[in-house]
Amino acid sequence: xxxxxxxxxxxxxxxxxxxxxxxxxxxxxxxxxxxxxxxxxxxxxxxxxxxxxxxxxxxxxxxxxxxxxxxxxxxxxxxxxxxxxxxxxxxxxxxxxxxxxxxxxxxxxxxxxxxxx
Numbered sequence: 001x002x003x004x005x006x007x008x009x010x011x012x013x014x015x016x017x018x019x020x021x022x023x024x025x026x027x028x029x030x031x032x033x034x035x036x037x038x039x040x041x042x043x044x045x046x047x048x049x050x051x052x053x054x055x056x057x058x059x060x061x062x063x064x065x066x067x068x069x070x071x072x073x074x075x076x077x078x079x080x081x082x083x084x085x086x087x088x089x090x091x092x093x094x095x096x097x098x099x100x101x102x103x104x105x106x107x108x109x110x111x112x113x114x115x116x117x
Contacts, residue, residue: 033112036066040109044069047091047098066116073110080106 034040044063050056052063063069069076079090080098091098109115 033115034109035115035117037117039105070114
């Protein structure tokens with residue numbers, strides 16, 4: 001009788017552990033895409049003003065609109081990643097590079113497909 005009890009207990013234990021797994025199914029939440037209106041406009045006004053923002057007296061190519069920024073994104077990325085003192089460094093009037101997190105937003109916007117809204 002004891003043999004059947006041990007065999008039954010062992011069988012139940014094996015069935016329980018056979019249905020367990022160590023991989024948990026975690027629901028992944030996708031981060032919202034970076035868009036011009038939500039993320040880029042504020043960065044551009046903060047870092048490219050007044051030169052590229054006509055409302056602030058800028059006379060350079062305006063970056064207050066989606067079309068111009070989308071068209072020039074490769075050049076913008078190239079220039080904001082230069083070191084101060086290198087020809088073409090932006091932002092021109094600043095002596096330090098933009099923060100890595102700011103540059104990352106520009107790169108992410110391009111990666112996400114240059115979305116407007």
